[in-house]
Amino acid sequence: MSAVLAVDLGGTWLRAALVGPNDDIRSRIGTIPTPSGAPDCARAIADAWEAAARPARLAIAAAPHCDAAGRVIRWPNRPAYEGETILPPDLAGQVDFRILDDAAAAALAAHTVGTPDTARETTVVFAIGTGIGGGAVVGGRLLTGRSGAAMAVGHIKVPAASGLVCACGEIGCLQAAASGRALRRMLGQSDADAFDIFALPASIRDPVLDRAADALAEALATLARLFDPHRLVIGGGLGLSPLFDLCAERFTGGGRPPPIRHPHGADAALIGATRAGFRAFA
Numbered sequence: 001m002s003a004v005l006a007v008d009l010g011g012t013w014l015r016a017a018l019v020g021p022n023d024d025i026r027s028r029i030g031t032i033p034t035p036s037g038a039p040d041c042a043r044a045i046a047d048a049w050e051a052a053a054r055p056a057r058l059a060i061a062a063a064p065h066c067d068a069a070g071r072v073i074r075w076p077n078r079p080a081y082e083g084e085t086i087l088p089p090d091l092a093g094q095v096d097f098r099i100l101d102d103a104a105a106a107a108l109a110a111h112t113v114g115t116p117d118t119a120r121e122t123t124v125v126f127a128i129g130t131g132i133g134g135g136a137v138v139g140g141r142l143l144t145g146r147s148g149a150a151m152a153v154g155h156i157k158v159p160a161a162s163g164l165v166c167a168c169g170e171i172g173c174l175q176a177a178a179s180g181r182a183l184r185r186m187l188g189q190s191d192a193d194a195f196d197i198f199a200l201p202a203s204i205r206d207p208v209l210d211r212a213a214d215a216l217a218e219a220l221a222t223l224a225r226l227f228d229p230h231r232l233v234i235g236g237g238l239g240l241s242p243l244f245d246l247c248a249e250r251f252t253g254g255g256r257p258p259p260i261r262h263p264h265g266a267d268a269a270l271i272g273a274t275r276a277g278f279r280a281f282a
């Protein structure tokens, strides 16, 4: 079977790879900083499609909330994209196109496939990076909600974030305490510079990280109680960092299994986009 051009459009990086039907990454087309606007993003995707020898399927795992045609409806972290389309105009009609939320893609990637358990089990994913997203596969079906915006876990309210103002304008969201963007702001780092929180002195980073881990553990426990999932998964660049261990040790889910690291690591969104591209899930 042919491969999918899988694109992971995150808040910081745009990544593309050609991926086969068994999650096999055949070639990594490239990784570039996320373009500042949608037209440049669409051009970068068109370039990746050319570089991948024009595959018949294109699937995008996107951090912003988009419609099925690839138009960005809402992206608080990058408002310049809103109202614009990231699907290259030349590709419309030439490719079998799928677009889905990047955390939903990570949930598809973490779920079992091709076994009797596929249609029975539930997988819940937290993707922690520049922002915080969530995804769930319930009984083998991706939970999308009415508009494709289900599982916006970054904006559920948690006690550890009380009083903190979120990018969405509300107060007390998980994302205001634990997203990469919020951590940068609290530590006085600009969004433009490369930044490794774990390279900072412990006296500076630990109070901020402690609150982030508390907020995440509270949200994870809430989702564990709501879904009673077979697996509770943490992914995303920040989620796969040592922050994972801080969350896991604070997790109290009423005896439910603790969170695990995403089995596909940094490739979670690419693998999930591919599975959506092959329509491995209804």
Ligand SMILES: [Zn+2]
Binding pocket: 154, 155, 166, 167, 168, 169, 170, 173, 175
């Ligand atoms: Zn919010």
